[in-house]
Amino acid sequence: MSAKVLINGYGSIGKRVADAVAVQDDMEVIGVSKTKPDFEARLAVEKGYKLFVAVPDRERIKLFEEAGIPVEGTILDVIEEADIVVDGAPKKIGKQNLENIYKPNKVKAILQGGEKAKDVEDSFNALWSFDRCYGKDYIRVVSCNTTGLCRILYAINEVSNIKKARVVLVRRAADPNDDKTGPINAITPNPVTVPSHHGPDVVSVVPELEGKILTSAVIVPTTLMHQHTLMVEVDDNISREDVLDSILKTPRIITVKAEDGFTSTAKIIEYGRDIGRLRYDINELVIWEESVNVLDREIFLMQAVHQESIVVPENIDCIRAMLQMEDDKFKSIEKTNKAMGIK
Amino acid sequence: MSAKVLINGYGSIGKRVADAVAVQDDMEVIGVSKTKPDFEARLAVEKGYKLFVAVPDRERIKLFEEAGIPVEGTILDVIEEADIVVDGAPKKIGKQNLENIYKPNKVKAILQGGEKAKDVEDSFNALWSFDRCYGKDYIRVVSCNTTGLCRILYAINEVSNIKKARVVLVRRAADPNDDKTGPINAITPNPVTVPSHHGPDVVSVVPELEGKILTSAVIVPTTLMHQHTLMVEVDDNISREDVLDSILKTPRIITVKAEDGFTSTAKIIEYGRDIGRLRYDINELVIWEESVNVLDREIFLMQAVHQESIVVPENIDCIRAMLQMEDDKFKSIEKTNKAMGIK
Amino acid sequence: MSAKVLINGYGSIGKRVADAVAVQDDMEVIGVSKTKPDFEARLAVEKGYKLFVAVPDRERIKLFEEAGIPVEGTILDVIEEADIVVDGAPKKIGKQNLENIYKPNKVKAILQGGEKAKDVEDSFNALWSFDRCYGKDYIRVVSCNTTGLCRILYAINEVSNIKKARVVLVRRAADPNDDKTGPINAITPNPVTVPSHHGPDVVSVVPELEGKILTSAVIVPTTLMHQHTLMVEVDDNISREDVLDSILKTPRIITVKAEDGFTSTAKIIEYGRDIGRLRYDINELVIWEESVNVLDREIFLMQAVHQESIVVPENIDCIRAMLQMEDDKFKSIEKTNKAMGIK
Amino acid sequence: MSAKVLINGYGSIGKRVADAVAVQDDMEVIGVSKTKPDFEARLAVEKGYKLFVAVPDRERIKLFEEAGIPVEGTILDVIEEADIVVDGAPKKIGKQNLENIYKPNKVKAILQGGEKAKDVEDSFNALWSFDRCYGKDYIRVVSCNTTGLCRILYAINEVSNIKKARVVLVRRAADPNDDKTGPINAITPNPVTVPSHHGPDVVSVVPELEGKILTSAVIVPTTLMHQHTLMVEVDDNISREDVLDSILKTPRIITVKAEDGFTSTAKIIEYGRDIGRLRYDINELVIWEESVNVLDREIFLMQAVHQESIVVPENIDCIRAMLQMEDDKFKSIEKTNKAMGIK
Ligand SMILES: NC(=O)c1ccc[n+]([C@@H]2O[C@H](COP(=O)([O-])OP(=O)(O)OC[C@H]3O[C@@H](n4cnc5c(N)ncnc54)[C@H](O)[C@@H]3O)[C@@H](O)[C@H]2O)c1
Ligand SMILES: NC(=O)c1ccc[n+]([C@@H]2O[C@H](COP(=O)([O-])OP(=O)(O)OC[C@H]3O[C@@H](n4cnc5c(N)ncnc54)[C@H](O)[C@@H]3O)[C@@H](O)[C@H]2O)c1
Ligand SMILES: NC(=O)c1ccc[n+]([C@@H]2O[C@H](COP(=O)([O-])OP(=O)(O)OC[C@H]3O[C@@H](n4cnc5c(N)ncnc54)[C@H](O)[C@@H]3O)[C@@H](O)[C@H]2O)c1
Ligand SMILES: NC(=O)c1ccc[n+]([C@@H]2O[C@H](COP(=O)([O-])OP(=O)(O)OC[C@H]3O[C@@H](n4cnc5c(N)ncnc54)[C@H](O)[C@@H]3O)[C@@H](O)[C@H]2O)c1
Secondary structure, three states: OOEEEEEEOOOHHHHHHHHHHHOOOOEEEEEEEEOOOOHHHHHHHHHOOOEEEOOOOHHHHHHHHHOOOOOOOEHHHOHHHOOEEEEOOOOOHHHHHHHHHHOOOOOEEEEOOOOOHHHOOEEEOHHHHHHHHOOOOEEEEOOHHHHHHHHHHHHHHHHOOEEEEEEEEEEEOOOOOOOOEOOOOOOEEOOOOOOOOHHHHHHHHOHHHOOOEEEEEEEEOOOOOEEEEEEEEEOOOOOHHHHHHHHHHOOOEEEEOHHHOOOOHHHHHHHHHHOOOHHHOOOOEEEEHHHOEEEOOEEEEEEEEOOOOOOHHHHHHHHHHHOOOOOOHHHHHHHHHHHHOOO | OOEEEEEEOOOHHHHHHHHHHHOOOOEEEEEEEEOOOOHHHHHHHHOOOOEEEOOOOOHHHHHHHHOOOOOOOEHHHOHHHOOEEEEOOOOOHHHHHHHHHHOOOOOEEEEOOOOOHHHOOEEEOHHHHHHHHOOOOEEEEOOHHHHHHHHHHHHHHHHOOEEEEEEEEEEEOOOOOOOOEOOOOOOEEOOOOOOOOHHHHHHHHOHHHOOOEEEEEEEEOOOOOEEEEEEEEEOOOOOHHHHHHHHHHOOOEEEEOHHHOOOOHHHHHHHHHHOOOHHHOOOOEEEEHHHOEEEOOEEEEEEEEOOOOOOHHHHHHHHHHHOOOOOOHHHHHHHHHHHHOOO | OOEEEEEEOOOHHHHHHHHHHHOOOOEEEEEEEEOOOOHHHHHHHHHOOOEEEOOOOHHHHHHHHHOOOOOOOEHHHOHHHOOEEEEOOOOOHHHHHHHHHHOOOOOEEEEOOOOOHHHOOEEEOHHHHHHHHOOOOEEEEOOHHHHHHHHHHHHHHHHOOEEEEEEEEEEEOOOOOOOOEOOOOOOEEOOOOOOOOHHHHHHHHOHHHOOOEEEEEEEEOOOOOEEEEEEEEEOOOOOHHHHHHHHHHOOOEEEEOHHHOOOOHHHHHHHHHHOOOHHHOOOOEEEEHHHOEEEOOEEEEEEEEOOOOOOHHHHHHHHHHHOOOOOOHHHHHHHHHHHHOOO | OOEEEEEEOOOHHHHHHHHHHHOOOOEEEEEEEEOOOOHHHHHHHHOOOOEEEOOOOHHHHHHHHHOOOOOOOEHHHOHHHOOEEEEOOOOOHHHHHHHHHHOOOOOEEEEOOOOOHHHOOEEEOHHHHHHHHOOOOEEEEOOHHHHHHHHHHHHHHHHOOEEEEEEEEEEEOOOOOOOOEOOOOOOEEOOOOOOOOHHHHHHHHOHHHOOOEEEEEEEEOOOOOEEEEEEEEEOOOOOHHHHHHHHHHOOOEEEEOHHHOOOOHHHHHHHHHHOOOHHHOOOOEEEEHHHOEEEOOEEEEEEEEOOOOOOHHHHHHHHHHHOOOOOOHHHHHHHHHHHHOOO
């Protein structure tokens, strides 16, 4: 019997999670929700998803009907059928939905990285906190940046204990479909304080890194991917090959070579397009092979994070953990990956 | 028996034409060529295409072998087997290939829009010059901008005779995978003279528009699509509905509404991603429905051109015309569209 | 005795108008206003301007004081001393200020291009409507785009009667100091309907062009300048030289040549920097000389508009007209230009 | 008697050094050179500089004459008069000029940061290597990024010995007047290897940092400024105030606060425009005050580097050192700063 998943907020993350749920054999999408009757709403219906109005406002149903997009009711008309809700609402709205809708309706819920760690029971990354989240009710899948960091730190931690990780995040300013947000020509420290909140966010997943990860972030005028530079001090005298080996063994990480033409995030996206990924998604964390280096027990490397899709398989594994569908994290990861075509 | 097509120059256009040939039931890809052993070359082999070195230089074969990418020889080792070559080499190289390789080897060849009209027998657009190119040997499929203009002018011409067309082209400065070309923050008149060469290029396809199409073009810092504004004086007192009807009847044109969320080229590309097009390609010319207007026998509208893919189905029809595989242009267009999932 | 000018809203336009007033010998800045105690406020004080809080809220004075920036009170503490207010508040706020502050306090006021024509007595451009605005109380200096169009249409109108002007505006998406607004990678029709409101805005200044100017506009990801392509049908069989001559004779227009290195808006801005203009302002409309062409009684040309500064000298002339300080528009223009170093 | 300075290569750096020399009372510009007769060449003449053709090719003189720009001859016609040449030629050309022109003509020469440390006698930064370069013949003023790092590391070194400095550089992809170079929408690791060459370049100025500075760099689509994040381990248990104090005491560094509106590099440039700096140049290194932090004997901070102008005062001090005009570096720095209006 397959798990009934409701997607509340069919935006950049929501639509991808819906499609990822749909290709798993142990879960199904019982509905998706939108606030506005735009082309994304129309496509949801064309894909065969049952569409609901995201807010419990029956007046809004008319808006959809006027636009010729059939809706089945509001979120409240379907929530009882759900085994779990994946919330894909904008930043800060997820928390409101948790308090106003999910908790009162006693349905398990996954929030996304725009929400705060303190507002949920725990923070999820398949490699690090699958077991901790097992059977829990309200969990947050951490942000794209944090997910990327968790994956690489897992690979590093496999070869040696992490003493101190220093990371600078160069963040894409807006998603590709966002035609409102800038800047057009500026670099913006965000936050302007150092260290940034990204370190503590990693710690919400990996408590043993408390005090050991220091991050700093800027926003730049690009839409494709984030880029991170890591400088990680470790306990042991390991080699570059040790690190590369561990990276290759860790699921959901791939390496690329500038020498092969992967000179920038633009080329990585071209690769996603060429291999025929839906929406060109690169769910894997991408490491530039030439950047990996070890000097004096310190690992250096550069990585790229496809913000729109990296958290999607994590949501799938999180569903399995919360609904106690599979207790071996690696089995869940492999199952998810296979269904989604992830390496 | 299927037509044997060789793709010389597996770049932005070449790789798309290869994939488009591969899905037709009356033609097949007998080989593709690259000059450098980069990730695109590797993916060509992984897709099952036979890979050749684009230049007749046996030394280069080693480069590919060293990179672990198997090649079958140089372009000269396969050219004799081809019924037709689709040239996808960079601007100006196509002409050289025509003189140095295709003509000496007596193989039919299609050049792309980076080449000049005068260097080939005729210029191709499926709607306008299919019959003229029928059975010919050396034909040029016109550029992305010209193809977009030919399609809309065909639709307009169906409702009324064109008296004068004025067009301003706002061109994307670089393709998405090009991480070298700018500008980053400027608008560049290109060419700085008005009218631009785009008018005469349309005339190379539609001679009856001689002296009736006046164009002007600028380059702007975006990678996704070109945008055109058209102001077309016609003979008859037609209505907005007449124009929209004709647009809807013309193959390879779709309309979108800003009201539905199609506020910019970014949203159109998001649509291409969401509907699962390979590489998010929008082979159709896209018209903003709200922009279509008629005032005093003058039609106004705005359109968007996905530069990377709009010419791809035209190449397929051009193959059929040159090899005399189908003498009804609309049948060829429909066959191509069906195989490629084009509206 | 010099005219007492109050600048309400010391932002992009306000600060420039303040500096332009300050260099005239027949007017003076009696105060400028800001809503927030940021670095622009601090610089206003350092320049010697008396600073006021833009909104009549005494609580806000504390905010400035806490930031160590001395303010002299709110806008209401100074308004009575003013002969005229130049409003530099954001779009739509100017109208509110007119109704809530300027009219009740019986002070003449100039609004900017973000306001609507119907909310003021008339719309100002020094060349076209100086006389009409003479002695009036509430006038709008039209937007940067409209000002640019008014100037070139004046030059054209001097050589031949305008039959029909078609214009496509390629607009900068945000000012250089705006680090919030996008898009980063898109072309946005704005408005998506054609013709756009820019034509009627020109008509608010030049009523005789009613029905004769048709415009269309897109927004692109650049911050430096707007670019316009004009296609203007005229009555007479004039030559390219006639047009260039008239352009050169018209004040506040300069020509540049791509051949001299002016290949883009970026190079024009570099010129502004090199000649030492304050804030690199190019108050003149800039025409690309190579673009000027005449074919069949139709003039073609491309121009660039420095959005931040083109309206500044117009504000100065508007002050003179409204306060009846000079009744010859050309004398006012020349006086303004000389003081500001404008060609 | 004032030092005779020849500027060979009147581009972004050359034109600024020329203007900076011109405002000093102990040196003068005896000529500037250009390869092409563009508007920059014309402006050089209008400013009163004697213009020469940068390459010893008499034919080129005609090109300038045809363009109506008077030249005084080629670089070889003036080189003998010079006490020193400041080379402002593009990357790698400086070295050629050194070998082919400056050395054969026995004239002292300053190369810029595009050249290699090994091709000159020493590398210059006013704070660190003024004394070492005193009286020398062939010196390189290090790049904009390296100059920025040298300044802040000097300030830090004043409060405590540097144990290890880790720096991530987010580099502007092109200068504002460059309308050819991209990327438009990508982040490019450059170099893709970590650590990058920027560390060794700092070491060329500050040998005692050998092995103690580790850098990594990416290129992003912006033109205004570079941004650096520094994480610097020091020997002593210093406070944030110690660091800020030292920063304030160090010449050619200023601090800004995001709280005051300095939220991005765009706002810093707006400040340069507002205070009336020629070409809006910010010759000072700019530190975001909120970013300065000390944790466990490690200093964190973010800084911005105006690439076009930061090296200009360094060139002036370098002239004084090489020509032995002033033996106290702080006196030279102060003299330069005062003449240029630098803080
Ligand atoms: N986009 C990314 O790169 C990214 C990456 C990782 C995590 N996240 C996080 O995922 C979450 C969603 O972000 P997104 O980028 O998908 O946003 P989005 O704006 O693309 O989509 C949000 C969707 O939520 C819907 N919505 C609006 N109000 C709602 C409500 N009250 N209830 C339910 N749905 C509502 C909207 O219709 C829209 O479809 C945020 O927490 C964000 O921080 C985003
Ligand atoms: N990219 C577009 O938007 C677009 C649109 C319409 C038409 N075109 C035209 O299509 C043609 C190809 O452009 P593109 O954008 O695909 O270029 P591209 O740079 O993406 O690809 C060119 C390919 O040609 C190969 N090549 C290089 N030298 C060659 C040679 N001597 N012989 C054969 N192949 C060689 C390269 O390896 C590369 O794979 C040009 O004429 C261009 O003007 C391009
Ligand atoms: N920036 C341009 O390119 C440009 C060009 C031509 C015309 N305009 C028009 O000029 C006007 C001002 O635009 P801007 O770009 O200078 O805006 P801006 O945002 O740069 O500056 C607006 C200023 O107004 C102040 N302000 C905010 N609320 C106010 C209030 N209630 N009363 C008075 N002042 C207030 C703010 O402190 C700020 O300093 C708008 O109508 C705009 O459409 C702008
Ligand atoms: N632009 C920056 O941000 C920056 C910052 C610091 C250092 N630099 C360094 O300064 C040097 C100059 O860079 P730029 O940005 O000023 O370059 P630029 O391209 O702006 O200017 C180069 C100038 O050199 C002239 N030139 C060309 N060939 C020449 C030759 N053979 N001899 C003499 N002059 C010649 C050109 O006419 C041009 O005016 C480079 O080494 C660069 O790495 C540049």
